[in-house]
Amino acid sequence: MLWTRKDLLGLEYLNREEIELILDTASSFKEVSTREIKKVPALRGKTAVNLFYEPSTRTRVSFEVAAKRLSADVINIAAETSSVRKGETLIDTGKNIQALKADIVIIRHNCSGAANMLARALDISVVNAGDGWHEHPTQALLDMLTLQEKLGSIRGLHVTIVGDIAHSRVARSNIWGLTKLGAQVTVCAPEILIPAGIEKMGVNISNNIDQALKNADAVNVLRMQFERDANAAFPEQLEYFKKFGITSERLAKAKKNIIVMHPGPINRGIEVSSEVADGENSVILEQVTNGIAVRMAVLFLVSQGKG
């Protein structure tokens, strides 16, 4: 299997083999981070630009660390401190980055489709680090790598995604990725946070977390994205925690070794209790570690895919 794409925009656009190639490549890059000298020369002489239009610590730092461990030069641009504030359009900003002879743009943007648009406008590689409610492919890939490590194979797994499905790019990328690799996915949320037609993405829908946990091998807990939609009617926080929060009591009724994932940042006491977040089912910090391997794999592959 050879990687041929210049960009990574979303898991909807990839086939099973491509997703497996990223995961395999990530597995082999994982060892680099355990070395005394955490660096390989795979992207020496390449420049990666982190172009972030939304506040982000975890993802931006993770991409930066990943690029540096591959020996790439990394430049960080935060939109609030750049020419964007002077009214420069996304495409103009992108073309300027390309003119600086950068090789990869890693973009985080609050508008769905921003990465697609940039990829169309540029010849250099574009990696989507999260666009609006659309996709966050590297997050889903690191979730899948974590699942694979813990449970062997994705095929046949029951994975429940609980929380703000409507506004979640993490949910969408996970659904595409997991279903392509043969998992059974259930999305669980209050009715108003289940977006129209999501069953056509091949998932089951549940409004009851206890039922949705019953058969689950893993649960991916999403944050309420209150900041994403001022117009939406969100459930009251404590009420949500009561009905959908992941607690020890709820886990006690689920499979014994159920894996608890969370893309972060965690709102303790809203979607997950502290006890669970820090408990033995939780793989939240391992996800962060795997994020570096996955992003190394993605940066490496897209820079091969250009030729």
Add this chain to the structure above:
Amino acid sequence: MNILIKGGRVIDPKNKIDAVMDILLENGKISKIAKNITTKTETFIDAHGKIVAPGIVDMHVHLREPGREDKETVSSATAAAASAGVTTVLAMPNTHPAMDCAENINLLKKIISKSAKINVLICAAISRGRLGQELNDFVKLQKAGALAVSDDGSSVDSDVLMLAALKAAAKCRLLTICHCEDKSLSCFGVMNTGFNSTRLGLRGISKASEYKRIERDIKLAEKVKAAVHIAHLSCSESVEIVAKAKKRGVLVTCETAPHYFSLTEEALLDYDTNKKMNPPLRAPSDLLAIKQGLKDGTIDAIASDHAPHTENEKNIEFERAEFGVVGLETELAVGITELVTPGILSLSQLMQKISLNPSRILGIDKGTLSIGAAADIMIVSADQLWTVEKKKLLSKSRNSAFLGKQLRGVVDYTICSGKIIFKR
């Protein structure tokens, strides 16, 4: 100038003509239609193998002048129109300033008399500044030259104001045109609600936001026995509601736009802002319902909803891009390609939808080749293929939903008031 058009297939639905004939134009009017006219004229057009039909009457066009001359002007829009067989347009009132008083209408009339290449009719605003608060003086607007009223671009939210508008319009026999959208339901959406909006992570515009408002406007019009015209139908429920109202005898007419019978929301899967408009492209089942509505007569007219926007307003993030597409230069060809070629409408029925019916709805003496009528005519190679190319569009804005598409039907001549205003 006298013109003789010889040997074309003359299609005039009003007079039930569809036959090879000659047409003589004298002093800007149609003076004779017969086989083998031999009168000597200054100009002779050989129309063998071509369609000769009334010029298009497009009752939904945004000319953008005055105010947004960077998007379009009366001059550029009417040149674009002329190149595609359009000889009459109804200019929507959402200009800057809006067409909400006689003074502004007079300003537009001056621009039209100076720079329009075709007939430009004026639709005035229902409310002051199109804000939906205060009713304009329709008698004054009509005296100034308005032919219809609409707050197009926005819907009148207040039931009380809408009812008053319909009453006032009926009293002076002005047509009320409704942009039907309940903003409390469409709520910052950017595309049709459903699987595709979910998959693209975009906020949806429900069909209910359109058809619930159509339901209301029809109910109000029925109450005061006013004529009401529903603009840009996009979904199956809307077609059904209009059909039912027509059955009960409500004075309702409606239009759809070419993109609603040729494209679906699936065209948005690559976030192409040239396919972002309001109402949005809907599901395949809606497209079928629109076609059926055209076929069975529920939908009276086809109008472009020509909505020019600059590159700067379109070549940006999907959610932030303006709504609307240009359409004057493609409406005939999209009609031929999507309706006539597959046999949904005959050519004559298409001519009726794009020319005769809009004229009847507006109460103007257009859309026909009757003797004595103004010589507004298009001559069309109905089978000729062409590809929509950005750089060839004459409109000042090139935000066409059909860029790169191959369409059928090329306009060879456009004649307006007996003058050849376009020749390929």
